[in-house]
Amino acid sequence: MATYGWAGTILRIDLTTGEITKESSEKYQKYIGGMGIGYRIIYEDVPLNTHPFDEAAEIVAAVGPLTGSSVPCSGRMNFSFLSPFSRGNSIVDAHMGGHLGSRFKFAGYDAVVVRGKASKPVYIRINDDEVAIEDASHIWGKGTFDSNRILTEELGRDYQTASIGPAGENLVNYSTINTSVGNSGGGGIGAVMGSKNLKAFAVRGTGSVKIADPLKVKELNEYMLTELIGGNNNHNVPAVPQSWAEYSAVGGKNRWSGAPGRAWLKAEGGPIDAGEQPHYDMNKIAYRCNKGVFDFGEVSLNYTIKVGGCSSCPIRCYTQYDMDPLADYDLPTHVSNTCVPVIYGTKYYTNGIKDFKYKGDASVIINGANARAMDDLGVWCNYSNLNRDFNWLVTSGKIHEVIPKEEVDSLPWEWEKNGDPRWVVEILRRVAYKEGELGIGLGLGTYEMVKRWNLGKEFYDREDPNNQNITYNGYPKHHANEDTGQVGLLFNLMYNRDCMTHHLVNVTGSGAPYEVSKATMEGFFGPGCYDKKKAFTPMNRNKAKLAKWAFNGKQFHDSATLCNWMWPMTQSPSKERNYVGDLELEAKFMSAVTGKNYTQADVEFDSERISHLLRGMTAISFYDNLGETNLRLTHDAIPDWIFDGEADFEAFEEGATKMDRDDMNLALDMFYEELGWDKETGIPTRATLEKFDLGDLADDLEKRGILPR
Amino acid sequence: MLFGRRKPGFIKVEEGDGILEEVTEKDLQYSTSPKKDDEAKVELTDFLASLPDVEDPYEGIDVPEQEAEEEEEEVELTKAQELAEYIRLRSAGGEVTKYQDLKAEIEDLDELLEEMKEDETCSDITYRQGVKDKYYYSTSNMSENYSMIISLVEDKDIVATIAKMVRFNAKTYPSPTPLEYFERHPYFYSRPQIERACDLISSNEEYGDIERLTNNVGVDFLFSNKYLSRKYANALATDDEFTD
Amino acid sequence: MSNEIKEKVGFLDRQMTRRQFLKISGKSLVGLTVAGSMLSLFGCTQEDIDKGLVTTWAMPQGLLVVNEAKCTGCERCELNCTLVNDGVVSTHIARLKLSRNLHIYGDKGMYNNDFTYFPDTCRQCEDPWCGNACPVQAIVTDDRGIRVVDEAKCVGCGACVEACPWHMPTVNPETKKSSKCIACGACVEGCPSGALEIVPWDAVTAAAQDIV
Structure with missing residues (x-):
């Protein structure tokens, strides 16, 4: 039954038997939704030694009480599943924006649990109460753009769809699920769906999200949109001086990049200038973010039609381009993306790239080709590890050792030399179709690739711009010590893929003066928690508390669901507020939407429950699949380059981002203590688990002899 | 209120206006496809005046715009x-x-x-x-x-403006200032203008604290060594591998 | 609105302007030339108009100007519409229609390699198809001259949905009552890109008088 916030129902689909059942979601509401529901269901249903591609493995597509509730930036959704690509094959998520998440809610579901394997290609069609497993043979083999288009044409334009591409069908670990607009979820979800012969989800929802206090929600929306929200990543000062603002990001590298003189030059009907966007003007928010200018500079404006993004979000972080030079290579010219697919495509060109039509546009066009091909093929890049591993393979000469000569010679190197956009498309095609040793090796993902090519521990330890691995588990850092010293490094160690936690980079990258941000952060978390950029101080207790807040808060966002690139509202663009945000807004929205009385402490408690579930499940996977009993020494081990890089600097010197080994050990001690985990093994204690109603998880750990004494 | 009872299903707009042609089913659903451009264009207000009168469903209704709030007695301004x-x-x-x-x-x-x-x-x-x-x-x-900033710009002394802002940024944020900063709103200086100013700054003792550096991807910055060491300014100016 | 304009624009002028714009309510301005003062008021260019991107609707409180080149497809108009009018959040029952136009919109939309998103709004027809079709006369005119659904009378038959050439009314599947736009302005107020904008009649009148 529908309650305020939650849709009230979990849908279960068994693709082997074709059985479709529904159950109440009520007992899962203490796991909030999204990631929390996904982890709990998988923990209950799937033995963690199950192979991610096994019929018994499950995918939980889930949203939360705030998804589709009109709360700004609540358009994302979450898929939980066992990781096919990272060490230990433990629990991971694919997070995806767009318009699909809210449609699950409108159709009446908090989560859709898929298990089993269909005997032929299928897609799942949800039309409110009507749920069907439909034949997908006509779209199997097609790229995601065609699949999504065909489904929408067949079913009607009220449907929202997301589809896997050839990479997922071919069980490539580096694979995604994609919408029509460039939204994607990674982590290998494509292959997990492919292993079930599941091509796509198509959802139409004519119902609604019930709101306990609609007037309060409207009031909070307006409060957030006039006083709290900034640009993309919630950067709270504009990149370029604006007359209403005291500060701007001097370096220009900030995501509130809309400014007078910067126009969408390819807009229908002529250029649309971003103008100024005073923080109190709700009707100009969409002009704040111009991700193209942030990524490539103003040259990108020559190809910009407009900006786009997710349902409910006024910050339009997708730039939508018509890159006409791509037509000369018979490649699609329309590109819509915001993330790494449209940033590091140039890594495939070891001889550099050349401009097409305008000075400096080479990077725009190459990245457009890369983004469009990745999205169509459904290839995932593991936060650009794919690009870096390829670059390393060629520049180090290792390609000649691990790839047969005929295969190396079969690559169209002329295209690489000439900066031809077809080069990157060809590499990605080989990955998606597992073509040759190169395609197979790269598509396995860093962890399996290192094993296959015997690259050894030194692959993770080396100092090299192409090495961003933050653990030995096969995924890179995602805003770590280079942003916030020990704090950022700590939460980067916690997951089974790149952490995607933006709580702190949103503050450090905002462009506001250090003293202004520091006052805000110390006001919330106490003295010493917030260091100056690249001028870190040794570990202290408040940093451990800050890291815990960010770690738990990320779980809340992927469960509620709120966009972690925008939330929480830590800083504000308003001088009247002294630039201080409102961390309790999450609880205020939870209360107004669900009608349950949440304090911020309640929100953090429920979020922390998910943190312990993540950690306990990871411990079980590492024991069951690898025989390891200590997460601190294995899962959380930090490669040498973090400590030994930057030879010109000592740790804690002004300008250094490297860390100190002893200090980092102290950081782990404090962080584990704050979370109630055993300091020696980094595994939660029984007392901690029982405090969060996770006694069954304690029993499971105890059975294996890995519950700390 | 009863409306003129039109037969349902008979879909057509007012006739005889020449420009607003008969509406096809497609137009009705997607009424934005551009019309033919072969006739001479008509000015909006002339066009409106030429159309036959229509009934005003809001007849006699004057929705106060902002008047309600502004009704406080209008004071004569000095x-x-x-x-x-x-x-x-x-x-x-x-x-x-x-x-x-x-x-x-x-x-x-x-x-x-x-x-x-x-x-x-x-x-x-x-x-x-x-x-x-x-x-x-x-x-x-x-x-x-x-x-x-805007007063400096209005004074039209580029050297003084650049020096002042480079020091201000180094002290306030603290941050080195890329030369590109001055190419943007509201400065909009050209690159040659900026380079000329940099030459004057480097040859003037008064600006002895202002140094120049080039970062790892070839972007030029200025900073004031009163507030930033060269090493730290370099590190802050570095374009890191990961910015997304 | 400055006092100066207010003095010049009287009640009768406002009425006159509105009557003029009612004649083309809901129709694209394509084929017309529009004076500079009016263009700046609408926040668009003559080229926008030539390409058929700009449509205006005469509303009691002003002229609703819709510019699809500025729409970024965020659906906040639909979410705000239902939050304010229904106390729930939904795209399907929203009184203006954006989300159904995101992917396929005639020969435009994402799947036609186009980033056109069109927020379609009620034409507030002078002789309303929806009201005429209602078998129980549940669509009535309120004191602002806007046609609204009297929920006490509505039987949820959907005749209004079918009759409206643009299918703007929607029968709410949860309440079984039809709803249509009541010109509350919530969609405009929350539009983050100004793709939807209501220009007060005073300002439209002043701009029109400048030309004449």
């Missing part, structure tokens, strides 16, 4: 208050108002400015003393730091 309003409007548009420009237009300007000082409804009006002029603005509509 000349000083009118001037303050003018300065506010320009501030809202990102512009300061120059004393000399006002002087050319308003004979009793100095008296009005004196009067403004005494008038508490004008307490938001203030000025910055530039080298060439006084620049008036409203603190309600323009930030303090921006008024500094």
Whole structure:
């Protein structure tokens, strides 16, 4: 039954038997939704030694009480599943924006649990109460753009769809699920769906999200949109001086990049200038973010039609381009993306790239080709590890050792030399179709690739711009010590893929003066928690508390669901507020939407429950699949380059981002203590688990002899 | 109220207007496809006047626009208050108002400015003393730091502007300043202008604290060594592998 | 609105302007030339108009100007519409229609390699198809001259949905009552890109008089 916030129902689909059942979601509401529901269901249903591609493995597509509730930036959704690509094959998520998440809610579901394997290609069609497993043979083999288009044409334009591409069908670990607009979820979800012969989800929802206090929600929306929200990543000062603002990001590298003189030059009907966007003007928010200018500079404006993004979000972080030079290579010219697919495509060109039509546009066009091909093929890049591993393979000469000569010679190197956009498309095609040793090796993902090519521990330890691995588990850092010293490094160690936690980079990258941000952060978390950029101080207790807040808060966002690139509202663009945000807004929205009385402490408690579930499940996977009993020494081990890089600097010197080994050990001690985990093994204690109603998880750990004494 | 009962399903708009052609099913669903451009275009208001009258469903209804809130008795503005309003409007548009420009237009300007000082409804009006002029603005509509920037820009001394802002940025944020910063709003200096100013800065002892550096991807920066060491400025200017 | 304009624009002028714009309510301005003062008021260019991107709707409180080149497809208009009018959040029952136009919109939309998103709004027809079709006369005119659904009378038959050439009314599947736009302005108020904008009649009148 529908309650305020939650849709009230979990849908279960068994693709082997074709059985479709529904159950109440009520007992899962203490796991909030999204990631929390996904982890709990998988923990209950799937033995963690199950192979991610096994019929018994499950995918939980889930949203939360705030998804589709009109709360700004609540358009994302979450898929939980066992990781096919990272060490230990433990629990991971694919997070995806767009318009699909809210449609699950409108159709009446908090989560859709898929298990089993269909005997032929299928897609799942949800039309409110009507749920069907439909034949997908006509779209199997097609790229995601065609699949999504065909489904929408067949079913009607009220449907929202997301589809896997050839990479997922071919069980490539580096694979995604994609919408029509460039939204994607990674982590290998494509292959997990492919292993079930599941091509796509198509959802139409004519119902609604019930709101306990609609007037309060409207009031909070307006409060957030006039006083709290900034640009993309919630950067709270504009990149370029604006007359209403005291500060701007001097370096220009900030995501509130809309400014007078910067126009969408390819807009229908002529250029649309971003103008100024005073923080109190709700009707100009969409002009704040111009991700193209942030990524490539103003040259990108020559190809910009407009900006786009997710349902409910006024910050339009997708730039939508018509890159006409791509037509000369018979490649699609329309590109819509915001993330790494449209940033590091140039890594495939070891001889550099050349401009097409305008000075400096080479990077725009190459990245457009890369983004469009990745999205169509459904290839995932593991936060650009794919690009870096390829670059390393060629520049180090290792390609000649691990790839047969005929295969190396079969690559169209002329295209690489000439900066031809077809080069990157060809590499990605080989990955998606597992073509040759190169395609197979790269598509396995860093962890399996290192094993296959015997690259050894030194692959993770080396100092090299192409090495961003933050653990030995096969995924890179995602805003770590280079942003916030020990704090950022700590939460980067916690997951089974790149952490995607933006709580702190949103503050450090905002462009506001250090003293202004520091006052805000110390006001919330106490003295010493917030260091100056690249001028870190040794570990202290408040940093451990800050890291815990960010770690738990990320779980809340992927469960509620709120966009972690925008939330929480830590800083504000308003001088009247002294630039201080409102961390309790999450609880205020939870209360107004669900009608349950949440304090911020309640929100953090429920979020922390998910943190312990993540950690306990990871411990079980590492024991069951690898025989390891200590997460601190294995899962959380930090490669040498973090400590030994930057030879010109000592740790804690002004300008250094490297860390100190002893200090980092102290950081782990404090962080584990704050979370109630055993300091020696980094595994939660029984007392901690029982405090969060996770006694069954304690029993499971105890059975294996890995519950700390 | 009963409406004229049209037969349902008979879909057509008013005839005879020439431009708004018969509406096909497709147009009705997607009524934005551009029309043929073969006829001479008609001016909007002329066109409206040429159309037959229609019934006004809102006949006699005058929805108050902002009047409701503004109904407080309309006070006659003094000349000083009118001037303050003018300065506010320009501030809202990102512009300061120059004393000399006002002087050319308003004979009793100095008296009005004196009067403004005494008038508490004008307490938001203030000025910055530039080298060439006084620049008036409203603190309600323009930030303090921006008024500094725009006053520097209005003084049209590029060397002084760059030096001042490089020091300000190094002290305030702290941050080195990329030369590109001055190519953007509201400076909009050209690269050659900036380079000429840099040459003058480097040859003038008064600006001895201002140093130049080039980062790892070839972007040029200035910084003041009063507030940043060269090593730290270099590190801050580095374009890190990961910025997304 | 400055006092100066207000003095010049009287009640009768406002009425006159509105009557003029009612004649083309809901129709694209394509084929017309529009004076500079009016263009700046609408926040668009003559080229926008030539390409058929700009449509206006006469509303009691002003002229609703819709510019699809500025729409970024965020659906906040639909979410705000239902939050304010229904106390729930939904795209399907929203009184203006954006989300159904995101992917396929005639020969435009994402799947036609186009980033056109069109927020379609009620034409507030002078002789309303929806009201005429209602078998129980549940669509009535309120004191602002806007046609609204009287929920007490509505039987949820959907005749209004079918009759409206643009299918703007929607029968709410949860309440079984039809709803249509009541010109509350919530969609405009929350539009983050100004793709939807209501220009007060005073300002439209002043701009029109400048030309004449």
